[in-house]
Amino acid sequence: MPDSSNATSPWIPAGAASFIERHAARFDGMTLDALDAEAHRLIAAHEQLVDHDCINLYAGTNIPNPRGSALLASTIGSRPNLGHPGAKYNKGMQHAEQLEVMLSTLLKRLFKACFVEHRVGSGSLANLYAYMATCRPGDAIMAFPDAAAGHPTHHAIGAAGLYGLKVHDVPFDIARMDVDVDALRDAARRIRPKLIIVAGSMCLFPYNLAAVRAVADEVGAYVLYDSAHMGGLIAGGEFQQPLIEGVDLMTGSTYKSFGGPPSGMILTNAPELAERLDRIAFPGLTANFDLGRTAAMIIAVLDLLEFGPAYAQACIANAQALAAGLDAAGVAVFKPGQRDQFTMSQHVALNAIPYGGGNAASARIEPANILFTSIGLPLPEVPGDANGIRIGTQEITRWGFAPTDMVKIAELIARVLVGNEAAELIARVLVGNEAPENVKGDAIALRRLFQNLHYIRRV
Ligand SMILES: *Cc1c(COP(=O)(O)O)cnc(C)c1O
Numbered sequence: 001m002p003d004s005s006n007a008t009s010p011w012i013p014a015g016a017a018s019f020i021e022r023h024a025a026r027f028d029g030m031t032l033d034a035l036d037a038e039a040h041r042l043i044a045a046h047e048q049l050v051d052h053d054c055i056n057l058y059a060g061t062n063i064p065n066p067r068g069s070a071l072l073a074s075t076i077g078s079r080p081n082l083g084h085p086g087a088k089y090n091k092g093m094q095h096a097e098q099l100e101v102m103l104s105t106l107l108k109r110l111f112k113a114c115f116v117e118h119r120v121g122s123g124s125l126a127n128l129y130a131y132m133a134t135c136r137p138g139d140a141i142m143a144f145p146d147a148a149a150g151h152p153t154h155h156a157i158g159a160a161g162l163y164g165l166k167v168h169d170v171p172f173d174i175a176r177m178d179v180d181v182d183a184l185r186d187a188a189r190r191i192r193p194k195l196i197i198v199a200g201s202m203c204l205f206p207y208n209l210a211a212v213r214a215v216a217d218e219v220g221a222y223v224l225y226d227s228a229h230m231g232g233l234i235a236g237g238e239f240q241q242p243l244i245e246g247v248d249l250m251t252g253s254t255y256k257s258f259g260g261p262p263s264g265m266i267l268t269n270a271p272e273l274a275e276r277l278d279r280i281a282f283p284g285l286t287a288n289f290d291l292g293r294t295a296a297m298i299i300a301v302l303d304l305l306e307f308g309p310a311y312a313q314a315c316i317a318n319a320q321a322l323a324a325g326l327d328a329a330g331v332a333v334f335k336p337g338q339r340d341q342f343t344m345s346q347h348v349a350l351n352a353i354p355y356g357g358g359n360a361a362s363a364r365i366e367p368a369n370i371l372f373t374s375i376g377l378p379l380p381e382v383p384g385d386a387n388g389i390r391i392g393t394q395e396i397t398r399w400g401f402a403p404t405d406m407v408k409i410a411e412l413i414a415r416v417l418v419g420n421e422a423a424e425l426i427a428r429v430l431v432g433n434e435a436p437e438n439v440k441g442d443a444i445a446l447r448r449l450f451q452n453l454h455y456i457r458r459v
Contacts (some may be wrong), residue, residue: 010087034074050371055447057372059202059229059347059392062259063399065456068299072261074449077292083282099294106301110235110308111250113243113267115274118297119289123228123253126264127151128159129285130249133220133276137164141195142188142221145169145375147201148177149390151226170196174378175297175338177204181211188219198247199226202375203367204343206240208300213246222273223247230345231265231393232257236312239345244268257315257346257394260300261453263293265295268439311455313395315346321403323348325410330418334377334388349377350389355417357385365416368436369443370409399450408446409445415439 006202009017027035050056051063074098082089085097100119107116120126135141141160144150148170152158160167166189171183179198188196196216198207209225216223225242231252233239242250250267254260268274304311323342327333333340334349342348352358358374365372393401396409419433 004171012053012206019278019327025274033442040423049369053444053447054369055412055443056372056395057370057391057393057409058372060253060256060394061392062255062257062395063453064255064261064296065299065303065453067457067459068261068296071299072292074292074295076295077290079291081291082288099298101290103298103301104395106298106305107265107267110240110301110304110342112269113242113273114249114269115267117266117276117277118263118294119286120266121289122262122264123226123251124153124251124264125285126251126266127153127224127226128163129266129277129280130224130251131160131163131165131195131278132284134224134249135163135165136194138166139194140166140168140191141197142168142170142191142193143197144200145172147174147378148156148172149202150197151200151228152405154197154200154226155434156246165195168193168248170198172378175336177336177339177378178207179212181208181215184212185218186217188215192219193221195224195286196223197224197226198227198242199230201229202347202349203230203239204347205339205341205345205347208247209240209242209247222249224249226250227252229253229347229392232259232304232308232433233312233315233345236310238309238312240314243267248273254297254300254430258300259303259311259398260392261293261296262361263297282366289414308454308458314402315393315397316344317403318397318401318406319343319346319348321390321406322391322393322410324348327408328409329414331414333408334379346393348377348391348393349375350391351377351379352384352385352387352389353379355383355389358387358389359385361417361452362391365413365436366418368412368414368439369440369447396450397409398439398455399447400448400452400454405446412439412443412446 080090085100088097103118104116120129143154154160155167171180172188173180196212198212212223225247227234227250230239248270252265254263254265266277323333332351333342333356334351352361355361362373372389372391374386375388375390377385378388381387415434416436416439
């Protein structure tokens with residue numbers, strides 16, 4: 001038997017090390033035909049579980065338009081594709097290169113922006129491109145801290161630190177879950193950041209971008225809004241409009257609320273940033289890129305151009321109804337002290353402290369076929385775990401769940417989480433009222449009621 005410790009790769013979590021060793025040994029013993037069959041079996045089982053059998057409340061995901069997903073399989077994505085459209089190095093591109101122009105045109109229309117860079121593989125890389133366009137290694141930047149759901153790519157462990165930036169916290173007003181503008185002004189005068197990053201992996205409320213813009217102007221900083229989670233709602237016009245409110249750059253992921261393939265994007269109205277970003281993308285960091293993704297992105301943008309406002313409104317209405325339903329069912333929904341709403345976005349936050357931590361609670365509810373994850377909240381720490389839970393309604397909204405269905409989801413969650421919280425606190429072990437395995441059948445039955453995707457073009 002392989003050793004199940006992580007002795008050979010001590011930087012990997014122990015659970016991951018033993019998992020990798022066990023399955024690596026299994027695959028080593030299989031024939032080519034068996035491996036081929038097993039790869040297909042694993043994909044089908046994953047799709048069945050995550051797409052069809054779970055109530056997927058994970059905030060950082062979505063169900064894409066199958067017509068877009070089909071384009072990802074086109075050979076167009078496997079072909080070389082070097083240079084600007086209209087001036088390709090490789091030949092035979094006269095049809096394919098028009099797709100790039102189409103996507104740029106549509107993204108600019110969707111976000112009312114002058115320039116877009118879409119040849120970037122992910123939201124993380126989009127942030128790196130933005131840093132390279134605005135900062136030099138050694139510069140100071142400011143970003144949301146973990147307790148405000150700042151993203152690792154904004155911090156020392158991620159793209160910002162790897163590029164050599166010194167990261168300081170954006171002061172945060174936890175009673176409003178917004179930037180503390182007075183504290184930001186004081187800190188920025190002292191730190192002289194080159195870049196101020198706004199937003200992170202959970203945005204319950206819009207941020208005061210006009211005030212951040214004013215501070216940035218005073219100290220000569222650029223402002224970046226990371227729309228990884230909010231892209232779909234911004235596109236739908238139902239959340240704040242960062243470029244109109246004055247940010248220099250908006251980066252984003254395309255597979256969360258945006259609902260497209262996994263990719264990245266950067267938008268700006270500033271010509272000098274546009275030129276730098278274009279050079280960073282090509283010939284800088286992108287040689288060939290996946291035109292299948294470009295094609296799938298076109299389908300996602302067409303969906304948002306047609307259905308964006310209705311989709312965004314439905315995501316928010318569902319989140320508000322789910323938060324109210326959870327609250328009524330006795331679940332500890334997080335509400336900032338100076339807000340009279342739980343959320344103005346697709347996100348809902350739960351205080352995970354009564355449930356032994358956000359990771360413990362996410363693992364506890366997974367066997368009930370309900371998926372969500374932990375998040376950092378401005379609450380007391382839970383040793384060895386996160387103190388919050390983050391829920392997103394974007395996927396269930398696309399499956400057609402309506403506000404009246406949210407109370408049913410809230411009940412399922414409450415059946416697992418709400419119970420003997422005092423005992424949980426003492427034992428640091430979750431003891432909900434009901435075993436998640438008992439709830440699973442009801443979760444699947446509820447999920448089965450929603451078979452058709454909404455807010456997508458069928459043609
Ligand atoms: C998810 C996320 C990213 C990273 O996006 P990927 O496309 O997964 O690389 C960046 N920033 C924020 C705030 C995110 O939530």
